Amino acid sequence: MTQRYDIAIVGSGPAALEAAINAKIRNKNIIIFGNKDFSGKLIKAPKINNYLGFYDIKGTELKNHFEEHIKNMGIQITEERIDSIYAMGEYFALMANQKQYEAKTIILAVGMEYGKQLKGEEGFLGRGVGYCATCDAPLYKGKSVTIIGYNKEAEEEANYVSELAAELHYIPMYKGEYDLNDKIQVINDKPIEIKGDEKVKKVIMENDSIDTDGVFILKDSIPPGQLVPGLEMEDEHIKVNKNMVTNIKGCFAAGDCTGKPYQYMKAAGEGQVAALSAVEYLSEI
Amino acid sequence: MVKELVGLNFKQEVIDADTTTVVDFWAPWCGPCRMLGPVIDELSQEIGDKANFFKINVDENNDIAQKYRISSIPCVIVFKGGQIVDTMVGFRPKQDMQNIISKHL
Numbered sequence: 001m002t003q004r005y006d007i008a009i010v011g012s013g014p015a016a017l018e019a020a021i022n023a024k025i026r027n028k029n030i031i032i033f034g035n036k037d038f039s040g041k042l043i044k045a046p047k048i049n050n051y052l053g054f055y056d057i058k059g060t061e062l063k064n065h066f067e068e069h070i071k072n073m074g075i076q077i078t079e080e081r082i083d084s085i086y087a088m089g090e091y092f093a094l095m096a097n098q099k100q101y102e103a104k105t106i107i108l109a110v111g112m113e114y115g116k117q118l119k120g121e122e123g124f125l126g127r128g129v130g131y132c133a134t135c136d137a138p139l140y141k142g143k144s145v146t147i148i149g150y151n152k153e154a155e156e157e158a159n160y161v162s163e164l165a166a167e168l169h170y171i172p173m174y175k176g177e178y179d180l181n182d183k184i185q186v187i188n189d190k191p192i193e194i195k196g197d198e199k200v201k202k203v204i205m206e207n208d209s210i211d212t213d214g215v216f217i218l219k220d221s222i223p224p225g226q227l228v229p230g231l232e233m234e235d236e237h238i239k240v241n242k243n244m245v246t247n248i249k250g251c252f253a254a255g256d257c258t259g260k261p262y263q264y265m266k267a268a269g270e271g272q273v274a275a276l277s278a279v280e281y282l283s284e285i
Numbered sequence: 286m287v288k289e290l291v292g293l294n295f296k297q298e299v300i301d302a303d304t305t306t307v308v309d310f311w312a313p314w315c316g317p318c319r320m321l322g323p324v325i326d327e328l329s330q331e332i333g334d335k336a337n338f339f340k341i342n343v344d345e346n347n348d349i350a351q352k353y354r355i356s357s358i359p360c361v362i363v364f365k366g367g368q369i370v371d372t373m374v375g376f377r378p379k380q381d382m383q384n385i386i387s388k389h390l
């Protein structure tokens with residue numbers, strides 16, 4: 001059987017790390033997902049003057065302090081990107097590539113890095129708009145599909161979908177060589193809006209438009225509402241109360257993903273509150 | 286209990302049913318569907334006789350999937366008196382599903 005953690009922390013920025021150390025102090029069995037750099041925003045900061053205790057410090061230096069801190073507490077980052085999280089009732093199932101992790105509670109500390117949505121994107125979600133082409137491809141057998149790809153990995157999905165769809169349009173949102181099969185029609189134009197009636201009908205671009213039955217939007221990072229189906233958002237942020245509790249039982253959130261101001265201290269403070277709320281919740285279930 | 290439904294008995298079991306009927310449109314290749322399966326199972330146990338639960342494989346019942354315009358799965362449709370009273374697209378937490386289905390019991 002898979003191990004069921006007390007707390008799974010998604011993200012590795014200041015909010016996540018602060019949550020991790022507090023959960024560890026309270027003796028919880030935790031797992032934290034993220035990357036070696038902790039946060040792209042941390043290592044990019046040229047100079048930080050508003051982090052109490054550190055005056056005039058570079059982002060990379062602060063990162064080293066964070067690293068030292070978690071190392072001393074025996075916390076290790078699991079370098080894995082979580083693709084989706086399912087609230088199963090008693091527990092959460094976290095999916096990373098083909099792997100599955102389980103935890104009784106989760107803390108979302110994913111930052112804010114997901115670009116703007118297209119006009120119509122949200123409204124047609126599930127009615128022709130999707131975020132996982134390989135998941136829904138068989139439903140588009142013999143139909144016309146458009147993929148808006150933000151990275152190289154999207155090409156692989158496009159190749160797969162093209163075997164099922166009658167026609168496939170690929171709109172690359174990056175420059176480079178495209179490794180796509182001949183059936184796929186590459187369109188170099190900027191998508192602006194998704195249109196239709198009760199279902200998707202068209203993608204409107206700057207210079208042209210395409211008739212299509214389905215649109216898949218494939219990006220690097222996933223908006224929290226898609227990462228955790230059923231999670232309540234408030235504009236582009238996760239809705240939390242002052243205890244960092246979301247609308248889903250056992251799911252907490254902290255840092256930039258919960259709203260402004262986007263600052264290290266706020267992120268860390270929220271991470272701490274989220275961890276303590278998770279600990280309290282664990283003692284009640 | 287969640288019963289497997291095939292096209293042939295759809296009208297009889299869903300459209301003509303006296304009770305609220307919950308139909309889970311799924312397919313074996315769909316990851317979120319596999320996650321939702323056990324959640325629906327649990328709900329059917331908890332809700333008991335007040336609603337009938339079915340799952341329908343969209344690969345094997347393309348005509349019904351087309352008829353109900355299923356463009357993303359999992360998709361759970363709640364029927365009452367032969368009419369659609371609620372549609373849930375994508376995975377939903379158990380709590381949400383429970384709240385939505387309870388409204389129609």
Ligand SMILES: Cc1cc2nc3c(=O)[nH]c(=O)nc-3n(C[C@H](O)[C@H](O)[C@H](O)COP(=O)(O)OP(=O)(O)OC[C@H]3O[C@@H](n4cnc5c(N)ncnc54)[C@H](O)[C@@H]3O)c2cc1C
Nearest residue numbers: 011012013014015039041045082110111255256262263264
């Ligand atoms: C150039 C720059 C300078 C800044 N200077 C300052 C400053 O001087 N003072 C200040 O207070 N603030 C500053 N900020 C803002 C600060 O960086 C952010 O407020 C802070 O990093 C937010 O922390 P966070 O933990 O919420 O998220 P982030 O730091 O964004 O960390 C989130 C991490 O989680 C990872 N992640 C996301 N989704 C997943 C997933 N599904 N699975 C696994 N991992 C995931 C991300 O890749 C990222 O590494 C600056 C920002 C920038 C860009």
